Amino acid sequence: MKFHNAHADFFVPDNVDPDAALARTTHLCIAAHQDDIEIMAYHGIAECFGRKDRWFTGVVVTNGAGSPRDGIYGQYNDEEMQKVRLREQRKAAYVGEYACQIQLGYSSSAVKDPNHAGVRDDLTAIFRAAKPQVVYLHNLADKHDTHVGVTLRAISALRALAGEFRPEKVFGCEVWRDLDWLPDEHKQTLPVSARSNIAASLVGVFDSQVSGGKRYDLATQGRRLAHATYYASHATDVETALNYAMDLTPLITDPKSSIAGYVTGFIDLLKKDVAGRIGTLG
Numbered sequence: 691m692k693f694h695n696a697h698a699d700f701f702v703p704d705n706v707d708p709d710a711a712l713a714r715t716t717h718l719c720i721a722a723h724q725d726d727i728e729i730m731a732y733h734g735i736a737e738c739f740g741r742k743d744r745w746f747t748g749v750v751v752t753n754g755a756g757s758p759r760d761g762i763y764g765q766y767n768d769e770e771m772q773k774v775r776l777r778e779q780r781k782a783a784y785v786g787e788y789a790c791q792i793q794l795g796y797s798s799s800a801v802k803d804p805n806h807a808g809v810r811d812d813l814t815a816i817f818r819a820a821k822p823q824v825v826y827l828h829n830l831a832d833k834h835d836t837h838v839g840v841t842l843r844a845i846s847a848l849r850a851l852a853g854e855f856r857p858e859k860v861f862g863c864e865v866w867r868d869l870d871w872l873p874d875e876h877k878q879t880l881p882v883s884a885r886s887n888i889a890a891s892l893v894g895v896f897d898s899q900v901s902g903g904k905r906y907d908l909a910t911q912g913r914r915l916a917h918a919t920y921y922a923s924h925a926t927d928v929e930t931a932l933n934y935a936m937d938l939t940p941l942i943t944d945p946k947s948s949i950a951g952y953v954t955g956f957i958d959l960l961k962k963d964v965a966g967r968i969g970t971l972g
Protein backbone atom coordinates (compact mmCIF):
# COMPACT_ATOMS: atom_id res chain seq x y z
CA MET A 691 0.00 0.00 0.00
CA LYS A 692 1.33 3.44 -0.93
CA PHE A 693 0.80 6.39 1.39
CA HIS A 694 1.11 10.13 0.83
CA ASN A 695 4.32 10.40 2.91
CA ALA A 696 7.27 8.37 1.62
CA HIS A 697 8.46 7.83 5.22
CA ALA A 698 5.13 6.37 6.43
CA ASP A 699 5.83 3.24 8.51
CA PHE A 700 4.04 -0.08 8.07
CA PHE A 701 4.90 -2.69 10.71
CA VAL A 702 3.58 -6.25 10.83
CA PRO A 703 4.53 -7.97 14.12
CA ASP A 704 4.16 -11.53 12.76
CA ASN A 705 5.80 -10.70 9.40
CA VAL A 706 2.95 -11.74 7.12
CA ASP A 707 2.55 -9.94 3.80
CA PRO A 708 1.48 -6.30 4.51
CA ASP A 709 -1.62 -6.42 2.29
CA ALA A 710 -2.78 -9.67 3.92
CA ALA A 711 -1.98 -8.25 7.37
CA LEU A 712 -4.23 -5.24 6.80
CA ALA A 713 -6.98 -7.25 5.07
CA ARG A 714 -7.45 -9.50 8.14
CA THR A 715 -8.38 -6.45 10.29
CA THR A 716 -11.67 -6.56 12.18
CA HIS A 717 -11.01 -3.80 14.74
CA LEU A 718 -9.26 -0.57 13.69
CA CYS A 719 -8.12 2.45 15.69
CA ILE A 720 -7.18 5.79 14.13
CA ALA A 721 -5.33 7.96 16.64
CA ALA A 722 -3.37 11.19 16.54
CA HIS A 723 -0.20 10.29 18.44
CA GLN A 724 1.97 7.39 19.50
CA ASP A 725 0.50 5.93 22.75
CA ASP A 726 -3.05 7.26 22.17
CA ILE A 727 -4.20 3.88 20.80
CA GLU A 728 -3.10 2.03 23.92
CA ILE A 729 -4.82 4.59 26.18
CA MET A 730 -8.13 4.82 24.29
CA ALA A 731 -8.70 1.55 22.41
CA TYR A 732 -7.51 -1.23 24.71
CA HIS A 733 -11.02 -2.66 24.35
CA GLY A 734 -10.33 -3.48 20.69
CA ILE A 735 -6.83 -4.77 21.40
CA ALA A 736 -8.17 -7.10 24.12
CA GLU A 737 -11.04 -8.30 21.91
CA CYS A 738 -8.52 -9.49 19.33
CA PHE A 739 -5.57 -10.59 21.50
CA GLY A 740 -4.57 -14.18 20.81
CA ARG A 741 -7.48 -14.79 18.40
CA LYS A 742 -7.29 -16.12 14.88
CA ASP A 743 -10.68 -14.75 13.83
CA ARG A 744 -10.27 -11.14 15.02
CA TRP A 745 -7.40 -8.76 14.36
CA PHE A 746 -6.62 -5.28 15.66
CA THR A 747 -4.90 -2.67 13.49
CA GLY A 748 -3.52 0.61 14.85
CA VAL A 749 -3.03 3.78 12.81
CA VAL A 750 -1.08 6.76 14.19
CA VAL A 751 -1.52 9.81 11.99
CA THR A 752 1.15 12.26 13.27
CA ASN A 753 4.93 11.95 13.41
CA GLY A 754 5.63 12.58 17.11
CA ALA A 755 7.40 15.88 16.39
CA GLY A 756 7.60 18.31 19.29
CA SER A 757 7.22 15.58 21.92
CA PRO A 758 8.30 16.52 25.44
CA ARG A 759 11.61 14.88 26.45
CA ASP A 760 13.54 14.45 29.65
CA GLY A 761 16.14 12.20 31.31
CA ILE A 762 17.95 9.90 28.86
CA TYR A 763 15.92 11.52 26.02
CA GLY A 764 16.69 15.10 27.11
CA GLN A 765 19.47 15.64 24.57
CA TYR A 766 17.65 14.10 21.60
CA ASN A 767 16.89 16.41 18.70
CA ASP A 768 13.45 16.36 17.15
CA GLU A 769 14.36 13.86 14.43
CA GLU A 770 15.90 11.44 16.93
CA MET A 771 12.85 11.79 19.17
CA GLN A 772 10.50 10.96 16.29
CA LYS A 773 12.48 7.74 15.77
CA VAL A 774 12.16 6.85 19.47
CA ARG A 775 8.41 7.36 19.37
CA LEU A 776 8.03 5.34 16.17
CA ARG A 777 9.97 2.48 17.74
CA GLU A 778 7.91 2.62 20.94
CA GLN A 779 4.71 2.35 18.88
CA ARG A 780 6.11 -0.72 17.11
CA LYS A 781 6.89 -2.24 20.53
CA ALA A 782 3.26 -1.76 21.58
CA ALA A 783 2.04 -3.40 18.36
CA TYR A 784 4.27 -6.39 19.12
CA VAL A 785 3.11 -6.70 22.74
CA GLY A 786 -0.54 -6.33 21.71
CA GLU A 787 -0.23 -8.78 18.78
CA TYR A 788 -1.72 -6.27 16.33
CA ALA A 789 -2.54 -7.27 12.74
CA CYS A 790 -0.37 -4.32 11.74
CA GLN A 791 0.69 -0.88 12.89
CA ILE A 792 0.66 2.03 10.43
CA GLN A 793 2.32 5.36 11.24
CA LEU A 794 1.45 7.96 8.61
CA GLY A 795 3.99 10.59 9.72
CA TYR A 796 2.01 13.83 9.26
CA SER A 797 2.71 17.09 11.06
CA SER A 798 0.03 18.28 13.50
CA SER A 799 -0.65 21.29 11.27
CA ALA A 800 -1.40 19.04 8.28
CA VAL A 801 -3.89 17.09 10.41
CA LYS A 802 -5.62 20.26 11.55
CA ASP A 803 -5.97 21.60 7.98
CA PRO A 804 -9.36 20.54 6.55
CA ASN A 805 -8.08 21.25 3.03
CA HIS A 806 -5.08 18.91 3.31
CA ALA A 807 -6.13 15.97 1.15
CA GLY A 808 -3.31 13.58 2.15
CA VAL A 809 -4.65 12.52 5.56
CA ARG A 810 -8.15 11.87 4.30
CA ASP A 811 -6.91 10.00 1.21
CA ASP A 812 -4.61 7.76 3.27
CA LEU A 813 -7.39 7.00 5.75
CA THR A 814 -9.78 6.21 2.88
CA ALA A 815 -7.28 3.74 1.42
CA ILE A 816 -6.84 2.10 4.85
CA PHE A 817 -10.59 1.79 5.43
CA ARG A 818 -11.09 0.25 1.97
CA ALA A 819 -8.29 -2.28 2.44
CA ALA A 820 -9.07 -3.16 6.07
CA LYS A 821 -12.90 -3.14 5.94
CA PRO A 822 -13.10 -3.11 9.77
CA GLN A 823 -16.27 -4.04 11.63
CA VAL A 824 -15.43 -1.80 14.59
CA VAL A 825 -13.59 1.55 14.46
CA TYR A 826 -12.13 3.46 17.44
CA LEU A 827 -11.58 7.23 17.02
CA HIS A 828 -10.93 10.09 19.46
CA ASN A 829 -14.14 11.47 20.91
CA LEU A 830 -15.30 14.79 19.50
CA ALA A 831 -15.39 16.52 22.89
CA ASP A 832 -11.65 15.86 23.38
CA LYS A 833 -9.74 19.05 24.29
CA HIS A 834 -6.67 18.38 22.08
CA ASP A 835 -7.06 20.04 18.67
CA THR A 836 -4.97 17.39 16.88
CA HIS A 837 -7.20 14.64 18.29
CA VAL A 838 -10.35 16.38 17.06
CA GLY A 839 -8.70 17.10 13.70
CA VAL A 840 -7.79 13.43 13.17
CA THR A 841 -11.32 12.34 14.03
CA LEU A 842 -12.90 14.88 11.67
CA ARG A 843 -10.65 13.65 8.82
CA ALA A 844 -11.57 10.03 9.65
CA ILE A 845 -15.30 10.82 9.73
CA SER A 846 -14.99 12.61 6.42
CA ALA A 847 -13.31 9.52 4.91
CA LEU A 848 -15.90 7.15 6.43
CA ARG A 849 -18.82 9.25 5.18
CA ALA A 850 -17.53 9.06 1.61
CA LEU A 851 -17.15 5.25 1.65
CA ALA A 852 -19.56 3.00 -0.21
CA GLY A 853 -21.85 1.08 2.16
CA GLU A 854 -19.95 -2.21 1.83
CA PHE A 855 -16.81 -0.61 3.32
CA ARG A 856 -18.53 1.07 6.25
CA PRO A 857 -18.00 -0.31 9.78
CA GLU A 858 -20.90 -1.50 11.90
CA LYS A 859 -19.80 0.55 14.90
CA VAL A 860 -17.71 3.68 15.40
CA PHE A 861 -16.62 4.61 18.94
CA GLY A 862 -15.24 8.01 20.03
CA CYS A 863 -12.84 7.22 22.89
CA GLU A 864 -11.18 8.87 25.88
CA VAL A 865 -7.73 10.47 26.07
CA TRP A 866 -7.67 14.23 26.73
CA ARG A 867 -11.09 14.42 28.39
CA ASP A 868 -12.98 11.46 29.64
CA LEU A 869 -16.66 10.80 29.05
CA ASP A 870 -18.03 10.44 32.56
CA TRP A 871 -20.24 13.46 31.76
CA LEU A 872 -22.21 11.61 29.08
CA PRO A 873 -25.65 10.65 30.47
CA ASP A 874 -25.50 6.93 31.40
CA GLU A 875 -27.98 5.83 28.72
CA HIS A 876 -25.70 7.38 26.09
CA LYS A 877 -22.41 6.02 27.41
CA GLN A 878 -20.89 3.23 25.38
CA THR A 879 -19.32 1.18 28.18
CA LEU A 880 -16.31 -0.78 27.02
CA PRO A 881 -15.18 -3.49 29.46
CA VAL A 882 -11.37 -3.52 29.69
CA SER A 883 -10.71 -5.78 32.69
CA ALA A 884 -9.16 -8.58 30.63
CA ARG A 885 -5.41 -9.13 30.89
CA SER A 886 -4.47 -6.16 33.06
CA ASN A 887 -0.86 -7.29 32.61
CA ILE A 888 -1.02 -6.67 28.86
CA ALA A 889 -2.98 -3.41 29.36
CA ALA A 890 -0.24 -2.14 31.68
CA SER A 891 2.57 -3.20 29.34
CA LEU A 892 0.97 -1.49 26.35
CA VAL A 893 1.12 1.96 27.96
CA GLY A 894 4.35 1.14 29.80
CA VAL A 895 6.45 0.64 26.65
CA PHE A 896 6.18 4.37 25.87
CA ASP A 897 9.11 5.07 28.16
CA SER A 898 9.98 8.42 26.56
CA GLN A 899 6.61 9.81 27.65
CA VAL A 900 6.27 8.13 31.04
CA SER A 901 9.84 8.85 32.17
CA GLY A 902 9.34 12.51 31.28
CA GLY A 903 7.17 12.68 34.39
CA LYS A 904 3.73 12.09 32.88
CA ARG A 905 2.50 8.82 34.44
CA TYR A 906 0.16 7.87 31.61
CA ASP A 907 0.52 4.24 32.68
CA LEU A 908 -0.90 4.86 36.15
CA ALA A 909 -3.42 7.48 35.03
CA THR A 910 -4.87 5.22 32.33
CA GLN A 911 -5.25 2.36 34.79
CA GLY A 912 -6.72 4.74 37.38
CA ARG A 913 -9.30 6.16 34.98
CA ARG A 914 -10.48 2.66 34.06
CA LEU A 915 -10.77 1.61 37.72
CA ALA A 916 -12.59 4.83 38.62
CA HIS A 917 -15.12 4.33 35.82
CA ALA A 918 -15.76 0.72 36.88
CA THR A 919 -16.27 1.77 40.50
CA TYR A 920 -18.35 4.91 39.98
CA TYR A 921 -20.46 3.75 37.02
CA ALA A 922 -23.45 2.74 39.15
CA SER A 923 -23.89 3.74 42.79
CA HIS A 924 -25.78 0.61 43.87
CA ALA A 925 -24.47 -2.24 41.72
CA THR A 926 -21.58 -4.46 42.73
CA ASP A 927 -18.68 -4.04 40.32
CA VAL A 928 -18.64 -6.73 37.65
CA GLU A 929 -15.74 -5.17 35.77
CA THR A 930 -12.60 -3.88 37.43
CA ALA A 931 -11.82 -1.59 34.49
CA LEU A 932 -14.09 0.31 32.09
CA ASN A 933 -13.58 2.80 29.31
CA TYR A 934 -16.36 5.01 28.04
CA ALA A 935 -16.98 5.96 24.44
CA MET A 936 -19.31 8.21 22.50
CA ASP A 937 -21.26 6.43 19.77
CA LEU A 938 -20.16 8.09 16.52
CA THR A 939 -21.93 5.57 14.26
CA PRO A 940 -24.95 7.86 13.57
CA LEU A 941 -22.58 10.43 12.01
CA ILE A 942 -21.55 7.83 9.43
CA THR A 943 -24.97 6.31 8.72
CA ASP A 944 -26.34 9.83 8.22
CA PRO A 945 -23.47 11.55 6.37
CA LYS A 946 -25.28 14.88 6.09
CA SER A 947 -25.95 15.27 9.82
CA SER A 948 -24.29 18.13 11.73
CA ILE A 949 -21.23 16.90 13.63
CA ALA A 950 -21.19 19.80 16.10
CA GLY A 951 -24.98 19.51 16.56
CA TYR A 952 -24.68 15.80 17.35
CA VAL A 953 -22.01 16.33 20.03
CA THR A 954 -23.55 19.42 21.64
CA GLY A 955 -26.84 17.48 21.83
CA PHE A 956 -25.18 15.32 24.50
CA ILE A 957 -24.09 18.45 26.38
CA ASP A 958 -27.70 19.66 26.33
CA LEU A 959 -28.78 16.32 27.81
CA LEU A 960 -26.23 16.71 30.63
CA LYS A 961 -27.51 20.23 31.31
CA LYS A 962 -31.08 18.93 31.44
CA ASP A 963 -30.07 16.12 33.82
CA VAL A 964 -28.29 18.50 36.22
CA ALA A 965 -31.00 21.17 36.15
CA GLY A 966 -33.75 18.54 36.47
CA ARG A 967 -32.24 16.95 39.58
CA ILE A 968 -31.71 20.30 41.30
CA GLY A 969 -35.25 21.31 40.32
CA THR A 970 -36.77 18.13 41.73
CA LEU A 971 -34.79 18.10 44.97
CA GLY A 972 -34.79 21.86 45.60
Ligand SMILES: [Zn+2]
Pocket residue numbers: 722723726834837865
Ligand atom coordinates in the same frame (compact mmCIF):
# COMPACT_ATOMS: atom_id res chain seq x y z
ZN1 LIG B 1 -2.57 12.28 21.62
